[in-house]
Amino acid sequence: MENQLTHEASTFINFRDYKFRDPKAHGYRWVDIKHLRLPAESVGGRELLAALIGHEQFRNDYAGGGVLTDGTRHGPYWLELVTPDAYEAVSRKECAHTLWGWANQFGDVPSKLNADLQQEVFDRLAAADHVHYLNGLGDGAVHDWGGVHEDFHEFVLVDRSAGRISLVVAADD
Structure with missing residues (x-):
């Protein structure tokens, strides 16, 4: 099903691009959003997560390397250890609480x-049918330099109507 997810667009919100009262308050934080078109046929959440994990856009270490077609890392984790079982279903409210608390x-x-986060993240979250959270895979899944991120939050928003x-x-770096 990997071929049936089509990358539509990406948005990168770098906190350094905004004027904070305290210039150090941005903390080298950012939000990266990748949008993929769902396949025409209806599939379950587990299959969608598997397709996302298998998609080349998922091969990103989020530490400056960008999307690497042959990449072996995903954020702080070894890619091979990220599976649909690593995600837990969470409510939109839980997701918003985590992301606003982090921001x-x-x-x-x-x-x-605030306005850009609302438009790019929270409006999309409000429209999502399902939200999945990559809930930490444990120290054994962290790759050789995966500790570069102090905070790493990953959510998958499924909006079937769209x-x-x-x-x-x-995350931060």
Whole structure:
């Protein structure tokens, strides 16, 4: 099914691009969002997660390397250890709480960043039918330099009415 997920667009929100009261408050944080078109036929959530994990857009170490077609890392984890079972279903409310808490950990974000996060992340979250959270795979799954991220939050938003699955990664480096 990998070939049936089509990458439509990506958005990168770099906190350094916004004016914080404290210039160090951005904390080298960012949000990366990848949107993929769902296949025409209806498939279950587990199959969608497997297709996403198998898609080349998933091969990203989120540490400056970008998408690597032959990559072996996904964020702080070895790619081969990321499976659909590593994700847990969470509510939109739980997802929003985690992401807003992470975004505001050093104080309220600037209004422009708040608006961009609302449009690119939280409006899409509100429309999602299902939300899946990559809930930490344990120390044994962390690759050789995976500790570069202090915080790494990954959510998969499934919006069947829009025919889209969105991979949302909020992290720092």
